Every structure is written in C-alpha cells, then in structure tokens.
Amino acid sequence: MLNTLLGTVTLAATLRLATPLIFAAVGGCFGNRAGVFNIALESFMLTSAFFATYGTWLTANPYVGVLFGILAGVLCAALFGLFVFHLESDGMVVSIAMNLGAWGLTTLMMVALFGVRGSFMDERLVSLPALHFSILEPLGKVNGVLNDQNVLVYLAFVAVAVMWVVMYQTPFGLRLRGVGINARAAQTSGVNILAYKWVSTIITGVFCGVAGAVLPIGGTSVFAENMTAGRGFLAVAAILVGQGNPLLAAASCLLFAYASALSVGIQNLGIPSQLVETLPYVATILVLLIYGARNLKHVSKISR
C-alpha cells in the first residue's frame, strides 16, 4: 500500500501528469488576476495540442511543434480577447462556445490533415527528449522521481518560479493585480486597463499553448480526439483554489496530478477500476469544498 502511495513510479507520474496542468494554471493565473473571466483554457490547450502535433509531424522536430502549440494558444487567446474585450460578449458564453468548438475543430482537422479518427500515431511524431542529470544518480529514490523526465517537466517548475516573480516583484505584476482588484482605481493611477487585460489573456494563451503541446509530444507521441479530457478545467480549478497565485495554483495541480497517478497505481490492489478512476475528480471536489469552507465565514458575515 505504502509502496503505491509514495512509490517512485507514482511520484514520477505525478510530476509528469502535473506538467500540462501547471503550465495552463500558471498562465491562467494572469488572466484571473487581471479580472478576466476565462474558462476557455480547455479549448486553448486542445487546439494547441493539435497544432503541436501538426508542427511536429510536418518537420519531425518537437521544438517546432511546441512553437506551433504556442502560436495556436495565442490565436485562441486573441479570438477570446476580440469577443470579450471588443465585441463585449460574455466571457462565460465565449468560453463554452470555444470549448465545444475546439473539440469539433480538432476532430475535423484530424480527419482532414491526417486522415484518421480517434487517435493519430506516426513515426514523424517525435516527442521532446528526456533530460538526464548524472549528479542525481547517487540519490536513489529522488533520482528515480526527478531524473530522466521530459524537458518540459523541468521547465514547468522554472515557469512557476519566474512567473511568481513577474506577478509579485515587477511593476507589471503589481498593476495587473491592481486592474483585477479595482479597475477604476487602477485607471486613476494611470494604468491602461484594456492593455493589461489583453496582455494577461495573451500570457494565458502562450502558457496554454505549451500545456497543450505537452500532451502529444511530452513522451507519448500520440494525438487523440479530445486529448485534454478536462485538464483545462482542472487548471481553472487550480487557479481558483490558488487564488491566482502561481505557486499555490501549481501546488493544487500537483495534488490533482497525484490523485491521477494514484488511480493508476491503485488499480493493482483489487479495487474496482471504475471507483479508482473517479479519484482525481473526487480529489478536485474535495479540494474545492475545503477551499469553499474557508469562505463560509465571509458569506455569513455578508448575509448577516
């Protein structure tokens, strides 16, 4: 049992599974903090996953794939921004439309470009390389968990640190948070609200682009219909739980990923697989419940 809970395989899988969530959540934190209601992260990721596949397949170079993914993420973000900021559509409606649309679009383009349904595999679909650090070798279990992971796994943690600094230690981050807290006050301080909302949404797009790229070329070398399977929504949940703080959001992502990793390992213990597969979602709901309970005091104060 303990071997499953804290085993090398489970922990290594946690890091691997957390990577797309972390990228999406860290980027999404910026939109969240700028006061942009965006739950279209799922569509940003799925579209990016497809174009990352396409870019890699065209050139047999996974880095080109990542670039394609980022480009697709930015385009999705631009579409979202166009509708929400300039055509003044409701963020919720645009998000739902994009999430449903992305599924249809990627499935259609799979047929059109690759001529397959369901999933796409090809020898030109090369994954990003794993990194090997020889200094970790004597460390036993730590080595097993941390070493030989995909390059994006390490980059995810670098991104968390860098974006935390951007959020809390730069004028840009301060103003961005100001826009989200009190837009009018930010305006009287000379901050261009629209510009900050746009930039924050584009940042969300870039990071969701990388997050999407992780799925097909982060080790598995396969693209499947609706490959994101709700990961964008998990990222949104992580952002809310982390209150837009990249560090806390990433921590939530790790928790969700751990639950997913566990559900893989625990199946060997004879627990019905249907039950086990609910684990990540049960964990998500539990975390959201605990997060919500913190606000209960606040709610009762308001409705007094």
Next chain:
Amino acid sequence: MDTILELRGVTKRFGSLVANREIDLTVKKGTIHAVVGENGAGKSTLMNIISGVHRLDDGEIFLEGKPVNFRSPTEASKAGIGMVHQEFMLFPELTILDNIMMGYERTGKLGLLDRRQVRAEVEELLRTYNFNIPLDELAREQPVAMLQQIEIVKILYRGANILIFDEPTSVLTPAGVEGLFRAMRFLVSKGKTILFITHKLKEVLQVADEITVLKEGAVVGHTTPAETSEEQMASMMVGRNVMLKANKLKKDRGRPILQVTDLQARNDNGIVKLKHVNLTVHAGEIVGIAGVAGSGQVELVQCLYGLRAPESGAILLDGDDITRASCREHRCKGIGLVPQDRMADGCNRAAPIWENCIMGYHIAHGFRSKWLIDRGEAETFAQRVVDEFSVKASSLNEPISSLSGGNVQKAIVGREFLQENKLLIMEDPTRGIDIGAIEFIWKKIEELAASGVAVLLVSQELNEVMEVSDRIEVIYDGQLYDGGLHGELTEAQIGLLMTGGVEDAAEK
C-alpha cells in the same frame, strides 16, 4: 500670496445640460479653498475638470500663470494636481505600500520593483507631513480614517502640490474629521494648496481660508469665513425662485400607520448611516424628508422596505412589526414604493409596459386566477395606469425601455398610486419630468393622502418637500431633525438644517 491656479470662464456641458457655466476661480498658493454648493451644483464636475477627468468645453485654466489643458488624470498628476476621491481608489487586497506606489513604481535591477526605495520615499513623506501609517498591512484591514490618510499620502507621493478633497468628511467620524482638518492645516503650512469640496457649512467656517459658492453650475458668491455666516451661505446655496405651488387639500390626520423607533443601520461599507431615527407617519399625512444626498435617506428607505437589515430599532406598520420582513411581505402588507432609480429599481427595462404596470403586485393584489397571471385583468389595470397618468405609449406590449424617462416615471408612479396601499414611500417621484407632470403628480399625492393613505416623501428637491409635505423632517448625518409643519420654516432655515446648522436653526 501668489495665485497658483486660476480658472477663467470654464464651461462644461453634458448634452443639453450645462454642468458648469463660465466659472471664474482664483486659488491662492498655501490656502484651503472651499467650494460649496448643493448636490448637482456642479462642484464635482469642476474638480473633475481641474484634475483632468473631464475636458472643458470653453474657458481657460492657468497653473502658476501658464495655460494648461489636461487630457487625463495622469497629466494633471504630473503637473502636481492630485485628487482624494469621495470613494477611495484603493486596492483592499494589497499592502498599503503597494497601494501607494501603484502606477508610480520605482524599479531596480532587471526591472524588478524596488520596494526599499519606495519605502524610503514614503517614510520621508510620513515624517514631513506627520502621518502614521503601517505600510506593510493590507489596506482592507484599515479603518476609514486610515484609508483616507493613505489616499492623501498616495497623491503626495505622486508629487501633488494642489490637493483636491471631494467631500472628505462624509465618511469620517467627528474625531476623524478633527484629524483630517489638522492634517489639512499642516499640509497648507508646509506650502501645499488645498481645494475642499463640501456641503457642510460648519466645516467650511472651521477650516477654509477662502470660500466659493456654486449654484446650478455657476459661481454665485465668493467670500471668507470672517465675512460670512452659515445662514448667509445656505441662502446663497439653496436660495432659488419657487417655481411651483402645490394645492394643499384639507385632510384628517388618522391613526399612526408607520412607526419607526430608534432605528440604527450601517451602509455596505459598515459606516453608521442611521442614528436613532424616530419617525411616525399617520394616515392621511404627507411627511417629507429633506436632506443633502448621502445623509442616510437611501438607507432609511431600504430599511423601511426590507432591503437592508437594521442593526437595532423597530419598524411597525399599523401595529405589525415589519422590522425583519422581506420585500414581498412589505408589498403584501400594503406598502408601495416609488424608488429613486427608476431604471435600475423601478422597472424591468426589457419587460413590456403591462408587465411593469403590475410588477410587485402580481401576488399582493391579485392579477392571478389560479397559477397563471390573469392577462385580461392585468391589461385592464395597465390601461388604467396609462390613461390616468397620461403615459405616452403606443402599445402595452412595447418594452418599457421604449418610453422616455418621464413616461417611465409616470408609469411607475401610476402603478404605485392606483393600488390600495396603506403606506406609500416615494423617493424623488418627480425627478426628470416636466413641470406639468410634476404638478399632476403633486395633485395625485394630495388626493391619495386625503383618501387616508400615509405618505412618506423623500426628495432631494427642497422645493418639492416644502410644497407637498404636511410635516417636514430634515435628515442630516443619519439623524432626523424637526423641520416644522408645512410653511413653518423658511427655505433658508431648512437649508441650514440640511447642512448641519442644527443649533442655530433651533433658536429661531
């Protein structure tokens, strides 16, 4: 003393409304210059022009002798003009230090925030101007008086030489007001200049060096505290030609319908807006409440209608305790409301006229056969509203938003007047409608009261309160003061009560 800011012929129009009309204003360096006037007199517009929020249509502004024309608050701020807004422009979830530097950060290596540098500068300001502010605490944990100090330090940090205070005392306790005045005098002694907007005349006499009085967008007087009195300023502020006369009917005052005892309530920001309010309205009586906006009228009506839970006190309707009753219960018990904001609270813009004409009464007074609304009955009633209150509408099925503001108001007034209510509460029932319609509504109010309905009229139009009411209460700073029976006090005396001159008026 040198002139630091001079306005010549400044005019600002919003559509056909002239908010500021050829205003001349000379502000001397190192003085506290008060700009007083009623609500809607154009004080805030003028300050917004000076601080770059609005652009002027006509006229010139000279800052230290040089002509200026600010296109944004940022430009005004760079030129040394800063505004302490009535609602604080703060970020509750950020630290005070972050609040102060927002938009005017200092950066060090790699473009990162240099909080140490900002802290040094702010602490220097705190020492110079005698403030004591905990820079590392969150803004949301601070009391209101502290928030205001943060606002002041914020604009000083941005390099302001002219500080504009927009109604700064309205959110403060008496002790807080004392503190603010001390701070203002200290700032002036250090060479800063202060523009101080208010309608509280006592405070003007207490703290100002120069006074400019605005009325209906124009300057009507310039004076100093030594030369004037509260009464003189009040008559300058509110004195106007009485244009309309209400035809008072003889009425029999019946039993008490509305009884409010010792009511206390806070607004959404937790500030006490009603202080031990006692009020009785009898059947067949029109009680008018006069007061400058923000004195607690909004909270009073909200409490009376179940929209706000009072902290303490009791509200009785015809003997029933309705202190904690819901809006729906209020409607069912026979209380009508003409809300101040007709579009936001008085109607559903998207709904057709007939729906709006029964809205709120769909349960209380029928219009319902069993489960469905009785369209026939509803439309008959709606037609009555439209006919009797001469609402200009082409069809009852048109959305109410297709009507002009005045016609919407007539429809809402009609809806409330034609129901058999015991008590009718009205907030500014004649706002934005033409004189003929005002006279008509006044007549209807009289008839309604004569038929035995208790009427509570809350209005910002002093003239309306004085003409229509049988008895006048004046609200100032959350407390009610006796404004006498109809015609007992002069407009100037009531104006004085409205602006806090309680003792003086009571002597008369």
